[in-house]
Amino acid sequence: MTRTAPTPQSPTAPADTDAIRVAVSTVIFTLRRLPGSDAVQVVLPLVRRTRDPHEGQWALPGGWLAATEGLDAAASRTLAETTGLAPSYLEQLYAFGAVDRSPTRVVSIVYWALLRADEITDGTVENVEWFDAAALPQLAFDHNEIVDYALWRLRNKVGYSRIAHGLLADEFTLADLREVYEAILGRRLDPANFRRQVENSGTLIPTDRFRTGSHRPARLYRYNQDVELADRGPLDAPH
Numbered sequence: 001m002t003r004t005a006p007t008p009q010s011p012t013a014p015a016d017t018d019a020i021r022v023a024v025s026t027v028i029f030t031l032r033r034l035p036g037s038d039a040v041q042v043v044l045p046l047v048r049r050t051r052d053p054h055e056g057q058w059a060l061p062g063g064w065l066a067a068t069e070g071l072d073a074a075a076s077r078t079l080a081e082t083t084g085l086a087p088s089y090l091e092q093l094y095a096f097g098a099v100d101r102s103p104t105r106v107v108s109i110v111y112w113a114l115l116r117a118d119e120i121t122d123g124t125v126e127n128v129e130w131f132d133a134a135a136l137p138q139l140a141f142d143h144n145e146i147v148d149y150a151l152w153r154l155r156n157k158v159g160y161s162r163i164a165h166g167l168l169a170d171e172f173t174l175a176d177l178r179e180v181y182e183a184i185l186g187r188r189l190d191p192a193n194f195r196r197q198v199e200n201s202g203t204l205i206p207t208d209r210f211r212t213g214s215h216r217p218a219r220l221y222r223y224n225q226d227v228e229l230a231d232r233g234p235l236d237a238p239h
Contacts, residue, residue: 020105024074025062025143027150028087029133030115031167031183040183041132042154044147046139047082048127053103054140058131060147062108075111084125087113089166093150101142112150114166134186158184162203165223173211173218174198203227 032043046058063078065071071092079085090113097107131137133151136144157163164180178194198204205224210217 020107022065023062023106023108024065024071024078024111025060025108025146026075026079026090026111026113027060027093027147028079028083028085028113028115029150029154029167030117030120031180032130040179042134042151042183043130044133045083045085045128045130046136048129049140050127057140058129058137058143059140060110060143061128065109071109075109079113082125083128084121085113085115085119087115087119087166089114089163093153094146096142096146098142108146110146110150112153114163116167116169118169155184155186162223162227171207171209171220171222173220175218177204177221 028044029042030044031040033040045061047061049055049057049059061079061082063074063081065074069077072090075090075092076086079087090111093110093112095107095109099105101108133147136147138144139147154163158181164177164184167180168176174195175191177198178189178191181194182189203224204221207220207222209220211220
């Protein structure tokens with residue numbers, strides 16, 4: 001399905017140059033397997049701007065905060081309007097309000113979201129494309145800085161929480177989980193050490209089901225729902 005996306009997020013503010021407007025933007029992370037490779041990368045959707053300032057440049061999805069709207073509701077609404085996506089994990093990240101970040105004064109409340117593969121819609125949304133989060137073009141406004149900060153937060157949080165669950169199916173193998181950590185951290189992890197840390201973390205529950213294929217059957221696990229999504233995890237914070 002093709003959906004026409006409204007002009008995304010922040011900045012162009014009203015004619016009153018003394019006004020301070022509040023915008024809401026979201027950094028959405030998911031994983032994508034590289035063509036012809038077993039490796040996966042962290043990717044995110046961007047929206048091409050259709051008017052000045054920065055017409056034609058890519059930007060984070062978002063929009064203006066309505067006077068009667070809560071921040072969480074605005075983040076969900078602007079995501080649906082600009083990308084058609086509805087992530088299951090959405091968290092407020094930071095407020096960006098540098099005086100010179102836009103031609104008029106705009107404060108952006110930025111959220112970050114995690115999207116599982118089965119949450120990505122098949123439809124094509126106009127002016128939206130997916131990009132490698134580690135190799136972005138020059139984005140509009142200060143959005144490169146915002147993505148860099150979101151990636152830093154993700155890499156740190158994966159070390160002490162079960163945030164990786166936001167990128168996994170309900171049941172998964174330890175190899176699936178290690179693949180998520182490797183994609184986020186940008187480095188290989190020793191399988192034996194990873195298994196030991198995960199099994200000692202108290203965050204996983206083994207099931208009686210196995211994934212079969214060309215290799216030996218691999219046990220499927222699920223997360224312990226009594227542990228908060230961003231509370232505990234198997235790894236120390238990355239160095």
